[in-house]
Amino acid sequence: MTTTVQLEVVSPGAYASVQDVGRRGYRKVGVPWAGALDRRLMRIANALVGNPEGTPIIECFDGGQQFAARHGAVRLAVAGDAVLELISNGERRVLMSWCSMTLAEGEVLRLRHLEHSRIAVVAVEGLTLPPVLGSASTYARAALGGVDGRALTTGALLPTSAACEGKEKMLSALPSVDSDAVRVVAGPQSDHFSPESLASLVNTAFRVTSEADRMGVRLEGPPLQHAGAPEIISDGTVPGSIQVPGNGQPIVLLADAQTAGGYPKIATVISADLARVAAARPGQTLRFQWVDAQAGEQLARDAEIETRRLLASVRPLMAGGIDEEALYAGSLVTGFIDALSPEYRLVPEHT
């Protein structure tokens, strides 16, 4: 029998799409990079299932996703603060993220919810999707990459070449939760803003609105005043650009954002901190802090060193070495989980 082993999307949850490192070299014809919003999570998840770091992954927003193994066993790993559940023959069992697991044919993995952030990443051993313009990343606006060029839908089938040999792996050093100010470099049009507005950007808290997706995150705060017209002759944007339209409310551009824009850009979020903005939940507040461009470069290098330290902490999950019962009991995850709670729901904000 030659039927390919597949991972079926039983439910795409709030939103899920295939992403990798993104496509490069086409911005000048208007194609944004797309790609994983949190590349550290992508690299960790891939390492846990033994994939090369840049293998396409499933980027999951806000939980609710369910995946099933079809025509054979599929090895998966989830990176992110997700609470997971394995559904096997009608029985439900809570699982941890940050380690690999193998779904037997017919078993379903469910991302019940995410604890604090909006993004979790699911890596699938041997996931193979054809690159489009050099990348498998989904960019739905132009129907590029992913499965049929769009976000995952119920019933989508992802082909894998899973071997499922060897021991499961776990991440022994967990990423720290960073709630410090988001660091920004003064933007290409920072001179289009009053000194008071530049001060206000770093002295006040901005609330993340519900208008937040892979293109960008709209923030809400005291209006930032333009020194002149709130329009410029369109010029290049970058992931992290903070553009300010006429209403004075900033928008942080992300991986799927337009490649050029006509709003003045007051600042740019450094690459080391951008995933945190993308993963911030509506209602949560963000604060900003100035750094200069060279300090930002150094922070990018520091972040890479930290990512490599985390990747180096991937270890085989030893039978007997780690208490599997304890891992599966879920008490390690949050201290308290109601494994029988009905369906996914967004955890209310406590801010």
Added chain:
Amino acid sequence: MTFRLLDAGDAAFTIEFGNAITPSLLDTVQALDAAIASAHAAGELAGLIETMPTFRSLTVFFDPLVTGRQALIGALKPLLDGERQKDATNERHWRLPVCYEGEFGPDLVDTAIAIGVTVDELIALHSGTEVAVYMLGFLPGFPFMGDVPERLRLPRRKEPRVRVPAGSVAIAGGLTAIYPWESPGGWHLLGRCPVPLFDASRGSPSLLAVGDRVSFEPISPTEFERITATRKTNEIDIMRFCKVNSSLLNSPVTA
């Protein structure tokens, strides 16, 4: 040519040559972009990821794990100081079909009233002017083209549309464009073009390139549907709408 270096975070910077849409700024940006591309192709400029040329500026993307802002600016210095020549060879002229009728041009009547001409005069003004592609973006294959005749210079609509259909041909602020994808948009919609502007399966996915010249040929709704049908069956021959240096490309007519 003087320029300003503007920070765009820790992994990009923008070289800004001016604050206007003029032929000389466009040529300066394109010439620098071509010089960077050839240096990069020759193995120089380590850590450069890509560039984004616009009307008046060039954004340079780099990998801070490989290079840094100072090092890359240093490496670009000879290119910035060098003489830049516009490469005029292989200029392409496109004559793109546009249906300026009915539902395809929802702003046609309002625009004609706003500038004080008849609808026929408006169509003649828009289709009778050859424009140049100034830049591509903000969406894949989206061409900003100009200049349109002075009479067609209009600000954007006060209320942007939530949904502009793919193929819409539009004007705003002295420029004209074609929306390759359905998207929100604030331009005035005069017609619709059935030729696909972006196709990832093509070696060069964007139909148009910066510097191409474009004019529009008014077509009937019947002709629009006919070309759309050839597009659906993949029989459309896009090069039949193009002339290179006045010599017609030898290609079969299938649409």
